[in-house]
Amino acid sequence: MAPEPTAAAKADDKIRCDACPVMCYIKPGAVGACDRYANHDGELVRVDPHVLLERTLTQGGDVVAFNEPAEEWDGDIMPRADRFVTAIGAGTTYPDYKPAPFIVSAAVEGVDMVTVVTEGIFSYCGVKVKIDTDRYIGPETKPVRVEGEMIGHVTSGEYGSQMLSLGGVHHLTGGSKKEGRVTCQALLDLCNGRPVELAIDEGASVVVQAGKPPVVNGQTEHRMRVGCGSATIGIFAKQWHGKVDEVVVVDDHITGVLSEHQAGKLLDIPPTGIKMKGRRSTPGRYFQVAEPGTGWGGTNISDPLEILGPFDAKVAYPGLRLLMVSTTGENAAYYELDEALRPIEKEMPANLIEPVERISENCEPALSTVVFIGGAGGSLRAGVTENPVRLTRSVKESLTRVTCGGAPVYVWPGGGITFMVDVTRLPENSFGYVPTPALVAPIEFTLRLSDYEALGGHMDHVRPLAALTGDSRRHVPHIAGNPWPFGPSSPPWLGG
Ligand code: SF4
Numbered sequence: 001m002a003p004e005p006t007a008a009a010k011a012d013d014k015i016r017c018d019a020c021p022v023m024c025y026i027k028p029g030a031v032g033a034c035d036r037y038a039n040h041d042g043e044l045v046r047v048d049p050h051v052l053l054e055r056t057l058t059q060g061g062d063v064v065a066f067n068e069p070a071e072e073w074d075g076d077i078m079p080r081a082d083r084f085v086t087a088i089g090a091g092t093t094y095p096d097y098k099p100a101p102f103i104v105s106a107a108v109e110g111v112d113m114v115t116v117v118t119e120g121i122f123s124y125c126g127v128k129v130k131i132d133t134d135r136y137i138g139p140e141t142k143p144v145r146v147e148g149e150m151i152g153h154v155t156s157g158e159y160g161s162q163m164l165s166l167g168g169v170h171h172l173t174g175g176s177k178k179e180g181r182v183t184c185q186a187l188l189d190l191c192n193g194r195p196v197e198l199a200i201d202e203g204a205s206v207v208v209q210a211g212k213p214p215v216v217n218g219q220t221e222h223r224m225r226v227g228c229g230s231a232t233i234g235i236f237a238k239q240w241h242g243k244v245d246e247v248v249v250v251d252d253h254i255t256g257v258l259s260e261h262q263a264g265k266l267l268d269i270p271p272t273g274i275k276m277k278g279r280r281s282t283p284g285r286y287f288q289v290a291e292p293g294t295g296w297g298g299t300n301i302s303d304p305l306e307i308l309g310p311f312d313a314k315v316a317y318p319g320l321r322l323l324m325v326s327t328t329g330e331n332a333a334y335y336e337l338d339e340a341l342r343p344i345e346k347e348m349p350a351n352l353i354e355p356v357e358r359i360s361e362n363c364e365p366a367l368s369t370v371v372f373i374g375g376a377g378g379s380l381r382a383g384v385t386e387n388p389v390r391l392t393r394s395v396k397e398s399l400t401r402v403t404c405g406g407a408p409v410y411v412w413p414g415g416g417i418t419f420m421v422d423v424t425r426l427p428e429n430s431f432g433y434v435p436t437p438a439l440v441a442p443i444e445f446t447l448r449l450s451d452y453e454a455l456g457g458h459m460d461h462v463r464p465l466a467a468l469t470g471d472s473r474r475h476v477p478h479i480a481g482n483p484w485p486f487g488p489s490s491p492p493w494l495g496g
Contacts, residue, residue, distance in 0.1 A: 015039050019092045020121055021432045031440055034434045035236035036091075036119075041424075049474035050102075051088035051427055053273040053406045055484060058165035069323065080431060083465060084485045086406045087117035088430045089474070093383050094121075105449055106465045108486045114462055116384045123438040125374035126167030127190050128420070130158065131206060131214045132224035134327055136292035136300070137162045138203020144411030145199045149182040150175070154200060154430040160225040164198070164208075164218045166190070172437055175197070178192035189425045190370045191439065193418035193433040204294065210370035211424045217294060223363035225327035229256035230285045232327055232359065237263035239355040244321045244334075246272040250307065251327050252290070252298035256299060260284035273315030273341075274322075275316035277307050296309075329359030369422065370433075372404070374441055390455035391445065392417055400447040403485045405430040419443075427476050434489065446485055 013024040017037045024032035026039040031047060031188050085105075091101040100118040107113070131137065140157070143150040144164055152166030170184040189196050190401075195209035207215035214221045226232055229251030239256060240247050247258040258264040259272045261284025278289035285444040289307040293300025301307060304324040312449055324440050325332040335343035336351060348356070381388035394400040395417050402409050403418055405426035423431075432440035476482060 003126070010098075013042070015044055017044055018094060020094050022434055032435055034432060034440070035076040036434075036440070037431050046089060046472070047151040048089040048290045048429075048432075049472050050253060050468075051086045051405070051430075051474050052468075053084040053086055053427075053475050053485075054475050055082045055478035056283045059109050066242065078243060083475075084406055084446070084478075085117055085465065086403075086427075086430075086467065087116055087119050088405050088427060089472075090119055091116045092119045092202050092440065093202050095107045096380075096382040097386075098383060100488055102468070103463070104462045104465050104468065105462050106486075113446060113486065114449045114452045114457070115443070115444050115446045116452075116457070117444045118380060118383050119432065119440050119441045120373040120374070120376060121434055121438045122434070122441055123171075123172055124169045124186070124377060125372065125439050125441070126152065126165065127373045127423075128155075128373060129162070129164040129166060129186055129190070129208055130369040130371070131162045131216075131221075132160060132364075132368070133162055133216055133221045134160070134252070134298035135162075135216045135219075135221070135294040136298050137205065137206055137361065138200030142201040142203060145201070146183050146196065147178075151179070151183040151186050151198075154203070159228075166198075166489045167439075180437045181435075184433050184435075187439050188343050188431055188433045191372050191441070193423065193430050195236060197415055208233065208368040208370070210367055210368060213366050214368045216311045219294075221366035223330060223360060224366045225251075225297075226329075226359055226362045227327065228254040229327060230254045230261065231262045232256060232325075233284065234263045236355060236359060237261070237267055237269075237361070240323065240352075241267050241269065243349070243355065244282045244323045245269075246274055246320065247323045247325065247327055248274070248276075248304070248307075249327060250289070250299060250301070250304050250331070251295040252292045253287070254281070254298070255286040255307065257286065257287045271315050272320055272322075273392055275309030275311030275312065275357065277309060296331045297328075304331070305335075305343055308343070311337060313341060323356075325356055325359065327359075328363050329361075329467050331355055352357075371420050371425075372423055372439075372441060373418065373420045374439070376402075376419065376443055380445045381417070385452075385455040385456045385458070394447060394451065394455055395445075397495065399451050400445050401485065403444045403446065405442040406444070406482065406485055408483055425479060425482055427479070444485070 017024045017032045026032050028039050031038040085104045100116045102117045105114045140155050142154050150217045155165040156162045167187045193210045198206050204217045229249035232249040233256035249256040259269050276286045278286040290299035290301045295301045318335040322335040334348045381391045384391050404421040407425035409421045412418040
């Protein structure tokens with residue numbers, strides 16, 4: 001049963017949910033517009049169970065798997081420090097001055113701590129999506145659409161990845177009703193680990209699913225580049241040395257040329273008379289050798305010879321051996337110059353196969369990463385303290401740890417409590433929505449009880465962890481790799 005809202009005003013046999021501004025009237029046996037609250041025999045209940053994280057310690061203090069306790073336990077005699085109350089399924093309070101649904105105290109290594117949990121309603125939120133691919137997905141700033149609605153845009157690419165910025169208050173509230181609804185649904189699906197197909201204006205169609213390989217124009221990406229073309233030359237120059245006279249690593253951003261590159265100079269590789277198209281940046285590094293695309297190295301070419309001019313006859317010679325390869329090793333071709341100094345494709349020599357495969361071997365698996373970003377603004381903070389700015393200061397001073405469903409977050413410097421979290425670090429289906437539209441995300445604030453009192457916390461509503469009873473709780477193992485929310489190991493940049 002949800003602790004708040006409980007003041008559901010009855011209208012006939014319907015009850016009114018006051019957990020968000022929508023204020024649904026809910027018939028018996030039905031759920032509200034967000035599917036999170038229901039009318040169960042005249043009582044307003046939170047549909048999903050409230051999630052508690054558990055971890056089990058051996059006597060030596062090592063964490064062991066949840067299902068393999070070091071000694072028999074009856075489920076309730078575990079040290080309270082090893083149970084953490086998340087906000088997942090905790091419910092929401094509205095309007096803002098009401099205390100958060102759960103304010104739970106626990107003694108952790110002799111220190112009285114308190115965790116304030118709520119399912120925050122985020123109108124100001126979105127996701128940043130990192131797509132590990134060399135393939136060009138569309139021009140920066142171009143709209144990203146779902147069902148024809150603009151839900152975000154392409155933003156600056158990063159090393160080996162394309163980046164999207166999706167959601168945000170303008171798409172949730174500033175456009176048409178449909179734009180807001182579609183944006184909210186896409187964010188919800190992405191945050192809950194479901195696949196979403198995104199169409200980019202003047203670009204590609206991309207299927208994104210957190211923690212899974214991206215699919216660009218129907219093609220599943222497998223490898224993330226080892227580096228740019230120049231870096232690839234620097235890494236592998238020695239392994240090519242003596243086996244080939246020239247190597248070009250084709251890259252939409254920085255194409256590398258072995259004989260001109262500093263790595264080639266240090267290995268005394270002689271000039272080859274090669275002529276590259278594009279703009280020379282520094283020796284052996286070329287920009288804009290082609291247009292961006294889904295071909296070799298994120299360019300639009302499928303024939304790498306298109307980026308070469310004629311070889312310099314004063315330097316080049318018949319029989320000169322040339323390897324052309326992409327930044328992932330996915331594309332590679334071997335050539336020898338004929339009498340007219342034209343590159344003729346030949347079978348890849350046996351001694352070059354391994355160095356080419358070494359590029360692929362050094363690539364990491366390509367993944368889609370979804371990072372939720374939200375601002376815990378005025379409303380949410382009032383549920384923690386009557387003087388919200390003190391909570392912000394407490395977070396900035398690292399007296400209060402912020403977690404999202406028990407997962408570590410990065411809190412942005414500057415004003416407010418704007419945080420980011422990798423959605424794969426939360427238990428499944430941690431996110432919800434309300435049709436205002438806005439996303440619902442769990443957020444927990446953990447601090448010393450004395451600090452909580454000092455910042456004007458709702459002390460009347462603090463209750464001990466042991467007081468949480470009932471069937472509507474789900475005990476979930478602590479996610480491996482996440483710092484324990486009560487633990488000292490979490491560095492400040494993880495919200496510690
Ligand atoms: S949308 Fe959900 S939280 Fe909001 S009033 Fe309706 S049932 Fe309650």
